[in-house]
Amino acid sequence: MNVHVQGCPVAADVAPKPVRRESGQREVFCGLTGIVWLHRKIQDAFFLVVGSRTCAHLIQSAAGVMIFAEPRFATAIMEEKDLAGLTDANDELDRIVAQLIARRPEIRLLFLVGSCPSEVIKLDLSRAALRLSQKFSPAVRILNYSGSGIETTFTQGEDACLASLVPAAPPTRRSEDQLLIVGSLADVVEDQFIRLFDALGIGRVQFLPPRKASALPAIGPNTRFLLAQPFLADTARALEDRGAVRLAAPFPLGVEGTTAWLRAAADAFGVAPSLFEAVTQPHRIRAERALVRYRDQLSGRRIFLFPDSQLEIPLARFLSRELSMQLVEVGTPYLHREHLAEELRLLPDDVVLSEGQDVDLQLDRCRAARPDLVVCGLGLANPLEAEGMATKWSIELVFTPIQGYEQAADLAELFARPLVRRARLVA
Numbered sequence: 445m446n447v448h449v450q451g452c453p454v455a456a457d458v459a460p461k462p463v464r465r466e467s468g469q470r471e472v473f474c475g476l477t478g479i480v481w482l483h484r485k486i487q488d489a490f491f492l493v494v495g496s497r498t499c500a501h502l503i504q505s506a507a508g509v510m511i512f513a514e515p516r517f518a519t520a521i522m523e524e525k526d527l528a529g530l531t532d533a534n535d536e537l538d539r540i541v542a543q544l545i546a547r548r549p550e551i552r553l554l555f556l557v558g559s560c561p562s563e564v565i566k567l568d569l570s571r572a573a574l575r576l577s578q579k580f581s582p583a584v585r586i587l588n589y590s591g592s593g594i595e596t597t598f599t600q601g602e603d604a605c606l607a608s609l610v611p612a613a614p615p616t617r618r619s620e621d622q623l624l625i626v627g628s629l630a631d632v633v634e635d636q637f638i639r640l641f642d643a644l645g646i647g648r649v650q651f652l653p654p655r656k657a658s659a660l661p662a663i664g665p666n667t668r669f670l671l672a673q674p675f676l677a678d679t680a681r682a683l684e685d686r687g688a689v690r691l692a693a694p695f696p697l698g699v700e701g702t703t704a705w706l707r708a709a710a711d712a713f714g715v716a717p718s719l720f721e722a723v724t725q726p727h728r729i730r731a732e733r734a735l736v737r738y739r740d741q742l743s744g745r746r747i748f749l750f751p752d753s754q755l756e757i758p759l760a761r762f763l764s765r766e767l768s769m770q771l772v773e774v775g776t777p778y779l780h781r782e783h784l785a786e787e788l789r790l791l792p793d794d795v796v797l798s799e800g801q802d803v804d805l806q807l808d809r810c811r812a813a814r815p816d817l818v819v820c821g822l823g824l825a826n827p828l829e830a831e832g833m834a835t836k837w838s839i840e841l842v843f844t845p846i847q848g849y850e851q852a853a854d855l856a857e858l859f860a861r862p863l864v865r866r867a868r869l870v871a
């Protein structure tokens with residue numbers, strides 16, 4: 445077994461790990477991608493992208509296989525005359541929003557999502573949101589955020605969206621501390637965590653984003669929040685600006701990460717160690733058993749992670765410590781040293797970390813290393829597969845429920861599957 449549940453080294457024990465910094469061409473999707481999972485999470489929200497045909501195509505192709513009902517996203521396409529300033533884009537936007545709200549009376553929260561084209565013509569969506577809110581509130585709340593950017597990563601869209609929700613959240617009215625879980629989780633995972641927190645005696649757990657727009661969590665100085673995703677720097681800052689306090693913890697991936705994450709909340713809320721042990725032990729044992737078969741398949745296999753989702757560092761910690769994989773290189777688009785401090789301490793001392801991307805140089809290193817498995821964006825996966833390397837799309841890790849005890853083996857399987865598939869192809 446290679447699972448470390450207790451006794452994480454403290455900061456003083458571990459020297460900071462060197463990080464290679466690169467800036468050059470990058471292969472990433474923009475933040476509009478987040479709409480694909482966010483619109484499923486907030487069930488009465490609608491995402492209106494103010495963008496171009498390219499933006500519409502991106503959303504449709506990313507979400508195409510996942511549409512299960514009438515979609516709650518759309519693109520208000522800016523035509524050439526809008527971009528050339530020949531029409532008043534604000535008038536157009538007001539007309540489209542009025543039409544949309546009349547057609548979809550179930551919408552309670554409308555996000556105006558900025559894009560590269562809307563930013564190029566400096567269309568002020570925050571003023572548009574304010575103007576339209578005055579017209580349609582209280583029935584519909586209208587907020588805005590930006591999903592644009594070739595210099596961003598696709599998970600930053602969620603960060604921008606959640607950060608836009610924070611000022612709209614009501615203040616806390618109760619005096620006792622309240623726990624807030626921050627970051628989009630699949631409903632099934634959220635329900636599992638609610639049961640665990642309940643068993644630990646931590647009641648009134650709230651989630652950001654909520655499932656319904658009307659259930660925005662109350663936020664104030666007595667809010668203690670746990671990040672469930674590692675890509676929420678702006679959201680965390682917005683919460684801290686309202687007095688909320690972040691609980692430092694690794695992220696809830698794998699048995700070790702989930703236990704340490706829960707323990708951070710348990711410690712902050714004064715849960716007795718014996719109760720914590722009694723509540724978590726059966727889950728830990730079951731999850732560790734389920735991991736055994738994947739450790740047999742993955743142990744000693746060499747993995748290279750390209751920077752894409754910002755999940756790379758928690759994933760690398762899980763893959764190396766719970767599945768005994770060898771980390772060839774762990775790339776991340778941004779390294780938030782404070783939010784990832786507990787993760788970095790758990791990585792091997794000789795780990796090769798890189799931040800940012802110069803995709804050609806990184807491909808050279810990857811090709812030279814010939815890893816058994818490469819985690820990368822969609823754009824790199826096909827060429828690398830053609831060169832005989834097994835790949836895993838990093839975007840799949842954001843779309844799939846992977847957090848918590850019950851999902852630890854599912855997460856491991858996501859890495860075992862491409863190796864099995866490639867072995868079949870070669871045989």
Ligand code: SF4
Nearest residue numbers: 474499502559560592
């Ligand atoms: S990168 Fe810009 S133009 Fe392209 S889809 Fe994203 S927001 Fe639209």
